[in-house]
Amino acid sequence: MRLGYILRRFIFLVFVIWTAATVLFFIPRLSRVNPIRERFAALARSTGYMPADLDNIIKNFELKFGLDKPLPQQYVDYMGSVLRGDLGVSLMSYPKTVVQLIGEALPWTLGLLSVTTVLTFLLGTAVGALAGWPKSPNWVKSMVTPLIVLAAIPPQVLGLLLIYFIAFRMKLLPMAGAYSIGVEPGHLTVSLILDVLKHAILPAAALIIAYIGFWALGMRGMGVTVQGEDYVLFAEHKGLKQSRIFYWYYVRNAILPQVTSLALAFGGIIGAGILVEVTFGFPGIGSTLGSAIASNDYFVIYGIGFITIFAVGVSMLVVDLIYPLLDPRISYERK
Amino acid sequence: MELAIPSQSAGPAGPTQRTLVLRYLRRNKSLTIGLVILLFLLVFSIGGSFVVDTAKLAYPLAVTPLQPPSPEYPLGTDKDGRDLLAVMIRGIMLTGFIGLAAGTVGIVLGVILGFIAGYFGGPIDLVVRWVTEVLLTIPSLILLIIIAGTIVDKNQVTVLTMAAVTSVLAWVGPTRVVRSQVLTMKERTFVSVAKLSGMGDMEIIFKELMPNLLPFLVASFVGQVMGAIYASFGLEMLGLGPAREPTIGMTIRWAVYHGALFNEWWWWILWPVVALVLIFASLSLINVGLDEIANPRVRRTE
Numbered sequence: 122m123r124l125g126y127i128l129r130r131f132i133f134l135v136f137v138i139w140t141a142a143t144v145l146f147f148i149p150r151l152s153r154v155n156p157i158r159e160r161f162a163a164l165a166r167s168t169g170y171m172p173a174d175l176d177n178i179i180k181n182f183e184l185k186f187g188l189d190k191p192l193p194q195q196y197v198d199y200m201g202s203v204l205r206g207d208l209g210v211s212l213m214s215y216p217k218t219v220v221q222l223i224g225e226a227l228p229w230t231l232g233l234l235s236v237t238t239v240l241t242f243l244l245g246t247a248v249g250a251l252a253g254w255p256k257s258p259n260w261v262k263s264m265v266t267p268l269i270v271l272a273a274i275p276p277q278v279l280g281l282l283l284i285y286f287i288a289f290r291m292k293l294l295p296m297a298g299a300y301s302i303g304v305e306p307g308h309l310t311v312s313l314i315l316d317v318l319k320h321a322i323l324p325a326a327a328l329i330i331a332y333i334g335f336w337a338l339g340m341r342g343m344g345v346t347v348q349g350e351d352y353v354l355f356a357e358h359k360g361l362k363q364s365r366i367f368y369w370y371y372v373r374n375a376i377l378p379q380v381t382s383l384a385l386a387f388g389g390i391i392g393a394g395i396l397v398e399v400t401f402g403f404p405g406i407g408s409t410l411g412s413a414i415a416s417n418d419y420f421v422i423y424g425i426g427f428i429t430i431f432a433v434g435v436s437m438l439v440v441d442l443i444y445p446l447l448d449p450r451i452s453y454e455r456k
Numbered sequence: 457m458e459l460a461i462p463s464q465s466a467g468p469a470g471p472t473q474r475t476l477v478l479r480y481l482r483r484n485k486s487l488t489i490g491l492v493i494l495l496f497l498l499v500f501s502i503g504g505s506f507v508v509d510t511a512k513l514a515y516p517l518a519v520t521p522l523q524p525p526s527p528e529y530p531l532g533t534d535k536d537g538r539d540l541l542a543v544m545i546r547g548i549m550l551t552g553f554i555g556l557a558a559g560t561v562g563i564v565l566g567v568i569l570g571f572i573a574g575y576f577g578g579p580i581d582l583v584v585r586w587v588t589e590v591l592l593t594i595p596s597l598i599l600l601i602i603i604a605g606t607i608v609d610k611n612q613v614t615v616l617t618m619a620a621v622t623s624v625l626a627w628v629g630p631t632r633v634v635r636s637q638v639l640t641m642k643e644r645t646f647v648s649v650a651k652l653s654g655m656g657d658m659e660i661i662f663k664e665l666m667p668n669l670l671p672f673l674v675a676s677f678v679g680q681v682m683g684a685i686y687a688s689f690g691l692e693m694l695g696l697g698p699a700r701e702p703t704i705g706m707t708i709r710w711a712v713y714h715g716a717l718f719n720e721w722w723w724w725i726l727w728p729v730v731a732l733v734l735i736f737a738s739l740s741l742i743n744v745g746l747d748e749i750a751n752p753r754v755r756r757t758e
Contacts, residue, residue: 136586136590152607272740281708395598422605423606426599430598433593
């Protein structure tokens with residue numbers, strides 16, 4: 122039974138990734154834009170250089186990338202290359218491959234987003250637990266409405282406000298980038314680490330402020346439903362200490378969906394920071410995507426889309442597998 | 457704690473329906489604040505469009521550029537010569553239109569698919585369930601970026617294109633909500649009674665299930681409107697929005713693009729940010745308030 126369940130979830134993951142890859146295969150073919158022609162047009166606009174025999178060049182490129190073959194054959198070839206982890210080449214920074222570009226940007230995104238995700242989860246869950254606890258002071262409970270509003274503000278708007286007030290007006294922190302100009306990020310030194318941290322504070326703050334409401338509201342919502350449960354009432358009537366009820370009866374039960382969300386948030390890490398990264402010029406996946414959009418670098422756009430979906434799919438599988446360990450009430454057999 | 461739902465507790469001797477609604481709104485603070493902000497936005501943008509000639513003043517080269525707020529231009533003007541008061545009036549309307557269009561498409565498709573899947577079941581249900589599950593797994597913003605960034609010609613985007621792009625995924629959430637609600641409801645006694653009394657499927661769906669689904673549908677609709685505005689703002693900030701239209705998101709994008717922040721043209725960026733925050737605050741407060749009606753378990757316990 123247990124093996125059957127794992128197998129089913131795994132098949133679902135494969136199905137998700139296969140669907141994503143298929144969608145990404147067909148979207149460019151729905152488009153009338155030819156990325157290679159587009160690339161040469163951009164080159165012509167910026168340099169005034171127009172290759173004489175453009176149509177022939179494009180034909181050669183298409184031959185090289187197998188675009189002249191019949192569609193089903195292209196589809197099979199494409200799926201094969203995805204399976205081998207080959208997402209194509211960048212049109213803008215040729216001959217760099219999409220995988221190389223993603224590899225350069227990914228550490229920045231993972232570094233920034235994993236720290237902020239954990240911090241936001243801890244802060245938000247604590248605030249939400251207190252806001253939903255009936256014995257909290259009234260001002261804590263009344264934090265819910267401001268949190269709802271805060272959760273609705275897009276992080277890049279908060280980013281703009283932070284850039285303006287803290288970086289531009291008060292000049293406390295750098296405005297953009299991930300390290301100072303002229304600093305070589307290759308060698309790990311103390312001053313480099315401090316420099317990187319200093320640059321990461323504002324984007325991190327924008328992300329934390331923007332997403333704290335999500336965690337707080339989720340925790341509060343669960344907390345409110347847990348309060349009415351018989352086991353909490355029973356614990357109260359047994360005369361247990363308030364702190365014990367709070368941690369071991371209330372938080373312990375209400376936190377389970379939060380943990381699921383945390384695992385999912387980790388899967389969504391690549392996509393979550395896109396707009397904030399663009400706002401701050403932070404050299405992660407989001408900025409790579411932003412410039413790929415600006416320069417019509419289609420293969421990079423598809424590659425980042427694929428990686429994002431892949432990460433989410435894998436994290437969902439992980440959630441499904443670890444959830445029964447966290448919540449003994451759920452067993453594989455029930456499904 | 458007992459909750460006064462007007463339609464149920466309005467007895468002949470009790471308070472009138474209106475006082476009950478007012479009393480309920482006083483208790484459901486999120487809903488009330490959200491509705492008040494929404495009303496303000498509607499009055500501002502619909503009322504304003506009768507007073508101000510937005511068709512001219514909200515577009516480039518209409519007024520002297522870069523004027524700070526003054527009696528002549530209450531909210532100032534931007535670098536391209538748009539009157540920001542007119543831009544805000546029109547922008548709230550356009551942005552609202554994108555949200556409403558996507559929300560409507562989403563809810564209509566969601567109801568149709570959700571009912572077919574949930575009520576009739578079978579292979580259609582299997583397909584609908586798999587497709588929604590797969591689509592819910594895929595982060596919607598990334599998919600919309602790919603669609604808007606590669607299928608659509610970036611220089612030809614209109615407000616309608618934006619509405620169409622944000623509608624592409626707007627049906628997934630409602631379909632799931634409707635399907636699961638229909639699944640739990642069709643096993644209840646009132647449906648069996650209706651079946652035994654000879655009601656047809658369509659009659660049961662529209663007379664018995666629909667009214668019970670209403671709170672979920674409204675909450676889900678507001679959620680989709682918010683999601684569509686959120687997504688369109690994200691696309692606009694990435695340069696994938698309607699470049700010729702003064703939506704709220706495009707106004708912020710142009711202000712950032714022209715460095716309004718670092719040139720002390722604060723009015724250019726302040727108003728659209730305020731408008732955006734008000735739109736999101738009002739919708740999410742309404743959403744939370746409606747959730748309280750739809751999901752009795754979330755109701756305040758005081």
